[in-house]
Amino acid sequence: MNMEVIKRHFAQERILYAMVGALIFLVVGWGVPDIYFKYFDKTNYVFVNQPVHVNQETFNRGDEIAVTLIRTSLIDTRGYVIVQLHLVNDNNSETKYPLADNEIAIAKSDHEVFYQKYLLPTHTPTGKLIPFGTYHLEAIISYDYRGLPKSYAWKSVSFSIAEKITE
Amino acid sequence: MMPLDSIAVATISFLIGNVSGFFISKMISKNVKGFDQDQRINYLIIVVSLMWVASLIVDILSPQYETSPLVHGIMGAIVGFFFWKPKQQ
Numbered sequence A: 001m002n003m004e005v006i007k008r009h010f011a012q013e014r015i016l017y018a019m020v021g022a023l024i025f026l027v028v029g030w031g032v033p034d035i036y037f038k039y040f041d042k043t044n045y046v047f048v049n050q051p052v053h054v055n056q057e058t059f060n061r062g063d064e065i066a067v068t069l070i071r072t073s074l075i076d077t078r079g080y081v082i083v084q085l086h087l088v089n090d091n092n093s094e095t096k097y098p099l100a101d102n103e104i105a106i107a108k109s110d111h112e113v114f115y116q117k118y119l120l121p122t123h124t125p126t127g128k129l130i131p132f133g134t135y136h137l138e139a140i141i142s143y144d145y146r147g148l149p150k151s152y153a154w155k156s157v158s159f160s161i162a163e164k165i166t167e
Numbered sequence B: 001m002m003p004l005d006s007i008a009v010a011t012i013s014f015l016i017g018n019v020s021g022f023f024i025s026k027m028i029s030k031n032v033k034g035f036d037q038d039q040r041i042n043y044l045i046i047v048v049s050l051m052w053v054a055s056l057i058v059d060i061l062s063p064q065y066e067t068s069p070l071v072h073g074i075m076g077a078i079v080g081f082f083f084w085k086p087k088q089q
Helices: A003-009 A012-040 B003-031 B037-061 B069-083
Strands: A046-048 A064-073 A077-088 A094-106 A109-119 A133-145 A148-155 A159-161
Touching: A012 B037, A012 B069, A046 A133, A046 A148, A094 A133, B037 B069
Parallel strands: none
Antiparallel strands: A046 A064, A064 A109, A077 A094, A077 A133, A133 A148, A133 A159
16 A cells, blocks of 8 residues: 555544544534433433322321322432321311331332332321321432432322221 | 444444445545545544544433443544644645
8 A cells, every 4th residue: 555645545644633523523412412311401311100099098097008100210220218197187288297218229110010109107206196187298208310310309199197997 | 232242233324334434435426526535534533533523422411331442532533633634745
């Protein structure tokens, strides 16, 4: 091969252009999606059909409550779920009681049905009896996507904790 | 996707791209006057740049897809390499 042809094709300037081109494409190619996901992306990659249904309308203190979750996930990831029991007070404020928290594996799925059971508390964290009243469950699923923290909250339908009269 | 499947898909896609590019280039040479070396290089730069933009868009739109930095670098190097034109003597 003619050395002049090789020198012409691989001139130092040309190599420099190639390196600068590579750098520009690298920076823009990494930067644009990164900026988008950090500041503009509002997609829920994990979500649940709401409201979440429970198996009964009335429970007693200490009863087991079963929720039906219909979950869709656009990604495979691991997450952390915190579930709280919310008491709706007369003045519409809410009192929260911790119910459960655990790590979960989330597989890519479309409307996958889960049945999750929780034990309703009998006492508050301060030791008093859980008051009777109208409650609902609220949960937050926290997970990572592309190194960025994301979360999704779900809420159940309302139910009562009351003295159940067994027949 | 198993590694062997990925290699097979990549190889087949590469060959299809090569063959398509060859025939498209021949077709354009026949039908477009003055489709010379410089024009070919310009089209190559445009096609590679468009493919790169497409990969950026898919990177954003598809949760499963993430373009490798190596691919960004290679595409940029190709565009930069062919963007440079030797000085006319």
